[in-house]
Amino acid sequence: MEPFLVSARKYRPLHFNQVVGQHAITSTLEKAIESDHLAQALLFCGPRGVGKTSCARILAKKINEQQLGVSSEEDYAFNIFELDAASNNSVDDIRNLVDQVRIPPQKGAYKIYIIDEVHMLSTAAFNAFLKTLEEPPKHAIFILATTEKHKIIPTILSRCQIYDFRRITVQDIAQHLGVIAKDQGIQADPEALHLIAQKADGALRDALSIFDRIASYSGQELSRQAVSENLNILDYDTYFKATDFIIAGDIPSLLLLFNQCVGMGFDGHHFIQGLAAHFRDLMLGHYPATISLMEVGEETKGRYASQCKSIAPSDVLKAIDIANSCDLDYKHAKNQRLLVEIALMKLASIVNHGEKKNHSLNAEVKIIPPAEFKDHQAVHHPVTALNPSQTTEPLTPTEVKLETSPEVYEKTEAPIAENTKLKLETNPEMYEKTEATPQDGEASEVKSRFQTSNLQIERKQGVSGLSLASLKAKKAHELAQKDQVSEQGPLIEDPFTETELRSHWNTYVAQIEKEGQKIIASNLNADPPRLKEGFVIEITLPNDTMKKEVERAQSGVLDYLKKKLNNYSISLEVQVSESMDTKYAFTPEEKYEKIREKNPAVDLLRRTFDLDLQ
Numbered sequence: 035m036e037p038f039l040v041s042a043r044k045y046r047p048l049h050f051n052q053v054v055g056q057h058a059i060t061s062t063l064e065k066a067i068e069s070d071h072l073a074q075a076l077l078f079c080g081p082r083g084v085g086k087t088s089c090a091r092i093l094a095k096k097i098n099e100q101q102l103g104v105s106s107e108e109d110y111a112f113n114i115f116e117l118d119a120a121s122n123n124s125v126d127d128i129r130n131l132v133d134q135v136r137i138p139p140q141k142g143a144y145k146i147y148i149i150d151e152v153h154m155l156s157t158a159a160f161n162a163f164l165k166t167l168e169e170p171p172k173h174a175i176f177i178l179a180t181t182e183k184h185k186i187i188p189t190i191l192s193r194c195q196i197y198d199f200r201r202i203t204v205q206d207i208a209q210h211l212g213v214i215a216k217d218q219g220i221q222a223d224p225e226a227l228h229l230i231a232q233k234a235d236g237a238l239r240d241a242l243s244i245f246d247r248i249a250s251y252s253g254q255e256l257s258r259q260a261v262s263e264n265l266n267i268l269d270y271d272t273y274f275k276a277t278d279f280i281i282a283g284d285i286p287s288l289l290l291l292f293n294q295c296v297g298m299g300f301d302g303h304h305f306i307q308g309l310a311a312h313f314r315d316l317m318l319g320h321y322p323a324t325i326s327l328m329e330v331g332e333e334t335k336g337r338y339a340s341q342c343k344s345i346a347p348s349d350v351l352k353a354i355d356i357a358n359s360c361d362l363d364y365k366h367a368k369n370q371r372l373l374v375e376i377a378l379m380k381l382a383s384i385v386n387h388g389e390k391k392n393h394s395l396n397a398e399v400k401i402i403p404p405a406e407f408k409d410h411q412a413v414h415h416p417v418t419a420l421n422p423s424q425t426t427e428p429l430t431p432t433e434v435k436l437e438t439s440p441e442v443y444e445k446t447e448a449p450i451a452e453n454t455k456l457k458l459e460t461n462p463e464m465y466e467k468t469e470a471t472p473q474d475g476e477a478s479e480v481k482s483r484f485q486t487s488n489l490q491i492e493r494k495q496g497v498s499g500l501s502l503a504s505l506k507a508k509k510a511h512e513l514a515q516k517d518q519v520s521e522q523g524p525l526i527e528d529p530f531t532e533t534e535l536r537s538h539w540n541t542y543v544a545q546i547e548k549e550g551q552k553i554i555a556s557n558l559n560a561d562p563p564r565l566k567e568g569f570v571i572e573i574t575l576p577n578d579t580m581k582k583e584v585e586r587a588q589s590g591v592l593d594y595l596k597k598k599l600n601n602y603s604i605s606l607e608v609q610v611s612e613s614m615d616t617k618y619a620f621t622p623e624e625k626y627e628k629i630r631e632k633n634p635a636v637d638l639l640r641r642t643f644d645l646d647l648q
Contacts, residue, residue: 040242040243040246041214041242041243041245041246042239042242042243045214045242046088047085047088047092048092049092050063050064050089050092050096053085053088053089053092054085054202054206054207054210054238055084055085055200055201055202055203055206055207055238056084056085056089056199056200056202059089059197059199060089062197063089063093063096063197064096067093067096067097072097072175073194073195074170074174074175074176075167075170075175075176075178075193075194075195076093076175076176076177076178076194076195076196076197077152077178077179077180077183077186077191077194077195077196077197078090078177078178078179078180078197078199079179079180079181079183079196079197079198079199080181080198080199080200080201081181081199081201081236081237082181082237082239082240083234083237083238083239083240083241084199084200084201084202084236084237084238085199085238086179086199087148087150087179089199090148090177090179091114091148093146093177094113094114094146094148094175094177095114097143097144097146097175098113098142098143098144098146113139113141113142113144113145113146114145114146114148115134115145115146115147115148116148116149116150117131117147117148117149117150118150118151119149119150119151119152119153119154119155120150120151120154123154123155123156123159124156124158124159125156125158125159125162127159128155128159128162128163129162131147131163132162132163132166135147135166135170135171135174136171138171138173139173143173144173144174144175145173145174145175146175146176146177147174147175147176147177148177148179149176149177149178149179150179151179151180151181152178152179152180152186152190153180153181153182153183153185153186157187160186160187160189160190163190164189164190164193167190167193167194168193178190178194183196200236201235201236201237202236202237202238203236203329204228204231204232204329205231205329207227207230207231207234207236207238207241208224208227208228208230208231208331210238210241211227211230211231211241211242211245212224212227214242214245215227215245215249215256218249219254220249220254220255220256221254221255221256222256223256223257223258224331224332224333225258225270225330225331225333225334226248226256226257226258226260226261227256228329228330228331228334229258229261229262229265229267229269230244230245230248230261230265231329232329233265233267244265247264248260248261248264248265251264252264266298266299266300268295268300268304268305268308270312270330270334270337272291272295272308273308273309273312274312274337274341275291276288276291276292276309276312277312277313277316277341277345278341279291279382280353280378280381280382280384280385281341281344281345281385283382283383283385284382285378285379285382285383288378288379288381288382289375289378289379292305292374292375292378296371301370302364302370302371302373302374303361303364303365303370303374305374306357306360306361306364306374306377307361309357309381310354310357310358310361313350313353313354313357314354315328315330315338316338316341316342316345316350317342317347317350317351317354318338319335319338319339319341319342320342320347320350325338325339345385349384349385352384353381353384356377356380356381356384357377357381359377360373360374360376360377526600526601526602527569527601527602527603528599528600528601529601530565530599530601531565532563532564532565534599535563535565535571535595535599536562536563538594538595538598538599539558539563539591539595540559541598542558542590542591542594542595543555543558543559546558546590551587553583554583554584554587557575557580557583557584557587558573558584558587558591560573560575560576560580561573561574561575566607568603568605569601569603569604569605570604570605570606570607571595571604571605571606571607572606572607572608572609573606573607573608573609574608574609574610574611575608575609575610575611576610576611577610578610581608581609581610584606584608585606585608588606588608591606592604592605592606622647623647626647
């Protein structure tokens with residue numbers, strides 16, 4: 035029985051064209067030999083298992099063949115000397131090497147010295163090697179190899195011609211493994227070879243070692259499942275299934291899948307890292323130009339292309355952010371499993387975030403479109419006290435009309451004034467049992483809708499922008515804007531330009547200024563409105579007081595713009611250009627610093643008399 039020879043040795047390249055993934059370096063070395071421009075000191079650096087030593091041996095053999103003018107398989111081992119610097123790193127070892135360098139070769143033109151793991155040499159050994167490396171005999175060529183170039187002293191680096199070997203790509207490793215599998219008569223699944231290549235992390239020697247191990251495990255058929263079981267890694271199926279649960283918002287199934295992975299011996303960090311990488315590939319699948327960046331097989335690329343159709347790029351970006359934050363916080367978390375589970379719950383909620391609604395005290399605010407309001411039948415609901423000790427039933431949904439146009443109330447007996455706002459009170463002590471009394475005509479409908487004890491009407495002109503009532507009114511308006519859903523179909527969203535927006539904006543400002551609202555008009559006129567994506571209007575004001583005044587009056591300007599521009603998705607965003615925060619001095623040190631800023635001589639007084647702060 036012949037002894038088994040591992041693939042890393044059996045398939046070690048003997049010629050430059052057999053070296054995988056280092057075409058730029060091998061081409062340079064070949065041309066340097068042909069043109070006789072080869073340096074006498076070369077440094078091969080790069081990660082493990084990428085072909086540094088193999089290229090050094092091929093180069094040594096190629097040099098002697100070139101000088102003799104023949105290409106044969108003759109062994110030139112007597113002209114090639116290999117030194118392991120990890121075990122021969124002393125000054126004496128280098129001195130012995132220097133003594134050998136002086137002797138010319140018996141056959142051939144050059145003696146080649148390959149020093150592997152050269153970074154292991156001591157500083158004294160490096161210094162003893164400097165002179166010989168700088169001015170070697172004409173028959174000597176030194177090839178140094180290392181995985182840690184930064185540990186080599188600069189004086190050695192400056193005397194060498196440096197070749198940086200790169201990590202071998204997943205695609206190149208998978209193709210090379212496919213050739214080896216075919217040579218050994220093994221039926222290998224391309225997806226399985228890609229998994230091995232990814233696990234090798236750019237090192238071909240590691241990939242060959244993994245290949246030998248799995249070939250012994252699975253026999254003549256190499257499947258993706260066999261690779262996943264043998265390497266104990268989570269394959270693509272797990273993350274595709276997890277993403278399906280996230281898209282469907284199925285939190286229980288997602289948590290059960292995570293629990294299953296934990297039961298198989300995988301920690302939460304490994305799971306969330308793989309999920310983040312999966313979302314990264316999903317984002318790449320959204321754009322044809324970036325599909326080539328995915329280091330997976332063609333079949334898996336098709337699965338990514340199919341799944342990315344079910345989730346928007348914006349949701350994928352949010353998912354990447356959540357998974358990456360969990361990855362960064364994992365090592366510092368006390369309950370690491372809970373951290374991952376919370377991240378998974380957030381991931382399962384991002385896709386359906388548009389369906390969530392805001393609820394306040396179990397009362398639902400329903401907005402009736404202006405066209406439907408006049409013909410809507412008056413519905414009278416008794417309002418019960420909101421004291422939790424008195425009732426356990428949720429409030430009946432109350433329909434509220436948030437419309438400031440005076441035309442809507444033209445037939446009412448007691449019309450509601452223009453520019454009114456609704457505010458939602460949340461203090462349970464303010465609620466009393468009351469019944470809405472039906473009255474004839476549309477006035478009864480309006481009164482019954484506004485007679486609920488948790489809704490109050492306030493006039494804009496009568497409340498300060500800094501009052502508690504105005505802040506509550508603003509909150510009610512924001513809630514109503516978020517919950518506004520039309521039963522007749524999607525809202526009208528006619529496009530418009532920033533020029534049209536500013537024209538109607540200026541018209542509205544001039545109109546309210548004529549009506550006497552000069553402060554609001556001045557605030558709205560402080561900055562020209564800018565149109566952002568999603569029909570968002572942005573203005574910037576100099577302070578928070580003006581911002582609150584504008585936010586209190588925003589319902590009027592928004593209603594006006596929605597009608598004039600025929601777009602009911604318009605919203606207003608108010609920014610403040612400067613901070614009004616004031617830093618107060620409380621401690622003796624802070625008080626002293628403020629005094630010293632006003633009068634620097636105080637510091638001289640303190641140091642002269644050696645005073646302490648009390």
